[in-house]
Amino acid sequence: MTALVREAWAAARSQGVASSLTCLLVAAVVVAITLTSGRTVAAQQEVLRSIDSVGTRAIVVRADTDSGLTTGFLQRLRAVDQIAWLGGLSPIVDGRNAGVPDAAGVPVRQLYSDDLRAAGMPAQPVSHTAYASATALDALGMPYGVGELSLTNGDTLGVAPAAGPAPALLEFEPLVLVPATPHGDEPLAVVVVIAASPDMVAPLTPVVTSLLALDDPRMATVSTSSDLAELRSLVEAQMSALSRSLIVGLVGVAAVLVAALQTALVLMRRKDFGRRRALGASRRFIVALQLTQTALLVLVGAAAGVMASGVVLAVTGAPQPGVRFSLAVTIWTLTFALIASLAPAILASRRDPATELRVP
Structure with a gap:
C-alpha cells in the first residue's frame, strides 16, 4: 500500500x-x-x-403549594430515560439585602437537583450560600456578588454569583437558588425537566404527567415547549x-x-x-x-x-x-x-x- x-x-x-x-x-x-x-x-x-436558548427541550410542572407535589416526584423521574436534566424548585421565600434597609425583595428558591452546574452553581456548593444571577444581584444592590441575604423566614444566607442558569430557568428571573438535599418528601412548587433532544419533548410529556401522582391533578399544570421544538x-x-x-x-x-x-x-x-x-x-x-x-x-x-x-x-x-x-x-x-x-x-x-x- x-x-x-x-x-x-x-x-x-x-x-x-x-x-x-x-x-x-x-x-x-x-x-x-x-x-x-x-x-x-x-x-x-x-x-x-x-431557539434552544428559550428552552426547546423543557417540560415545566407548576403546582399549588398544597398540591402534594414533593421531591418524591423527582425520585420517580430519575428512572425515566431521555431526560438530560432534572430540577425541583421549592416554594418562594422573599429575600432582601441584609445591609440595605428597605431594599427590594427577590424570590429565593431551594433547588433540588443531581446536577447543580447546569443551574450555574458549583458541583460542591458552599453551605448556607445562595447563588444569584446577574439580574438578581442588580435587584439586590450587590453588583459584585458579595453580601448577605435576609429571608422572611428569619434565616440569613451568604450570596455568591451564579455562573449562569440553564435556559429553562431564565423565566424565573430574578433567580436566587439555594442548593438543597431532600431529607424526606420536601414540598415543591416547580419541576423542570429537560429532554435529551427536542424530539423527545412530546413522548416525555405524558410520562411526566402520569408520574405526578397528585390527589387532585387540577392543582398542577404541565407546560412544554413543543411549538418551539417543532419550529426548531x-x-x-x-x-x-x-x-x-x-x-x-x-x-x-x-x-x-x-x-x-x-x-x-x-x-x-x-x-x-x-x-x-x-x-x-x-x-x-x-x-x-x-x-x-x-x-x-x-x-x-x-x-x-x-x-x-x-x-x-x-x-x-x-x-x-x-x-x-x-x-x-x-x-x-x-x-x-x-x-x-x-x-x-x-x-x-x-x-x-x-x-x-x-x-x-
Whole structure:
C-alpha cells in the first residue's frame, strides 16, 4: 500500500501542470462550498442556538403549594430515560439585602437537583450560600456578588454569583437558588425537566404527567415547549436541505471536471500504461494507481481550500462552519471524484501494450 501511494505521488508530481489544475479545481470548489453552504450552516447553528436558548427541550410542572407535589416526584423521574436534566424548585421565600434597609425583595428558591452546574452553581456548593444571577444581584444592590441575604423566614444566607442558569430557568428571573438535599418528601412548587433532544419533548410529556401522582391533578399544570421544538425541527430541515442541494451540485460539477482532467491524463500517458502492462502490471494495479493519484490530489486541494476559506471567513468576521462541516465536504468531494475517475482509470487499465508501444 505504501509503495502504491509513493508511486501515485511520483506520477502526480511528474505531471505538474495537470496535477496543479486538479488541486486548484478542488480547492476552488471547497472554497465556494464553504463560503456559501458553510455560511448557511453556521447561520443555521446560530439560529438553532437562539431557539434552544428559550428552552426547546423543557417540560415545566407548576403546582399549588398544597398540591402534594414533593421531591418524591423527582425520585420517580430519575428512572425515566431521555431526560438530560432534572430540577425541583421549592416554594418562594422573599429575600432582601441584609445591609440595605428597605431594599427590594427577590424570590429565593431551594433547588433540588443531581446536577447543580447546569443551574450555574458549583458541583460542591458552599453551605448556607445562595447563588444569584446577574439580574438578581442588580435587584439586590450587590453588583459584585458579595453580601448577605435576609429571608422572611428569619434565616440569613451568604450570596455568591451564579455562573449562569440553564435556559429553562431564565423565566424565573430574578433567580436566587439555594442548593438543597431532600431529607424526606420536601414540598415543591416547580419541576423542570429537560429532554435529551427536542424530539423527545412530546413522548416525555405524558410520562411526566402520569408520574405526578397528585390527589387532585387540577392543582398542577404541565407546560412544554413543543411549538418551539417543532419550529426548531422545521428550520433545521429546511436549511439542511438547501445546504445539501447546493453542496451536491458544486461537488458534482467538480467531479465531472476532475474526470475530464483524468481522461486527458490517461490519453497523455498511454505509452506509460502500455509499458507498465508489458512489464506485467495488472489491470487492477493500474486502476488502483489512478484512483490513488486522484485521491491524493483531491485531499491536497481540499486541505488548501479549507485553509483558504477559513482565512477568508476569519478576515471578514463571518462565523466558521466547524470542523465537522469541513470534514464532510472533503469526504463528499473525495467520494464524487473517485467515482468520476473510475471510468478513466478503467480506460487506462485496458490499454493494449502491443498497440501503445508501437505508436511512435
